[in-house]
Amino acid sequence: MHIPKEVQDAIQKVNSGISKPEDRAIITDWYNSFDDSSAVVDAATNEEEIKSRILQAINKRRSAKPLLRPLYFRIAAAASALLVMGYLAFRLYPDQPADLSIQAGVHLNYTDGEQQQINSTMEAFLDSTAFDNLSAYQKNRSEQLLTLSTAKGQLYKFVLNDGTKIWLNAGSKLTIMPAFNEQTRTVKLIGEAYFEVAKNEKVPFEVISDNQTIQVLGTKFNVKAYHDEASITHLYEGKIALNTPVQSEIVLPGQAVINELGRLEAKQENQSISKEWTSSIFSFFQSEYDRHTYQSLPVL
Structure with a gap:
């Protein structure tokens, strides 16, 4: 069809x-x-x-x-x-005026308990040149954890102070560790995000999610790591090392790696489908209609 x-x-x-x-x-x-x-x-x-x-x-x-x-x-x-x-x-809703808000604001939480909200729009999310600069929210707080949270129907993309670009899918949480881009470049992910990591051979980039750690120097990859399902990592460019407590895998471009309880399985897969959500193109056949397929759909 x-x-x-x-x-x-x-x-x-x-x-x-x-x-x-x-x-x-x-x-x-x-x-x-x-x-x-x-x-x-x-x-x-x-x-x-x-x-x-x-x-x-x-x-x-x-x-x-x-x-x-x-x-x-x-x-x-x-x-x-x-x-x-x-x-x-x-x-x-035929008579409703156009509402460019994806949903309510993305939540930012600091270690000291302060919270902020960032309002985002679908128009901004789809603009390939528009990225929120997260450094603006980290002034005088480089030693604190910064956690970004999106609810169902929320999407957010931003750039870190090292130049790394991140697209955060709905129902996700990304925590940026203290002193980012000084001694380490470490983030923790629950949910799904697409990364375009800025190259820095002296300071590797790490993504820690449930039961696995991904180490890179500079590359493009997508990580789907919701709590209640197997983690899936898709690599588009470069090379990454994926480590779990029981296994390690070097991932090459064009590969997808499934993590089931620490056991890794690498396979070739249609790479374009896994990141269609970053363009707000919803793919209903990339999985067997699991509930996260609907994460970024607006609520009727």
């Missing part, structure tokens, strides 16, 4: 809250071009009921008897899920 690019773009704009009437018309025309038996959604329908219907539809596809062309139907499921999300969004 092929989704025209203009339809993909329109769905993305609807999900981002920046759609125009012509974008909604594109989705409606494409939706009406199918002869299906989908139920008509009443605008007064309870939001929780709508979410439940969407998840039931996806789970029904997941449990269906496998056919001869599983990839085709997985992509078709992705298209259907994206279409339903976008279509319901503008059917339920």
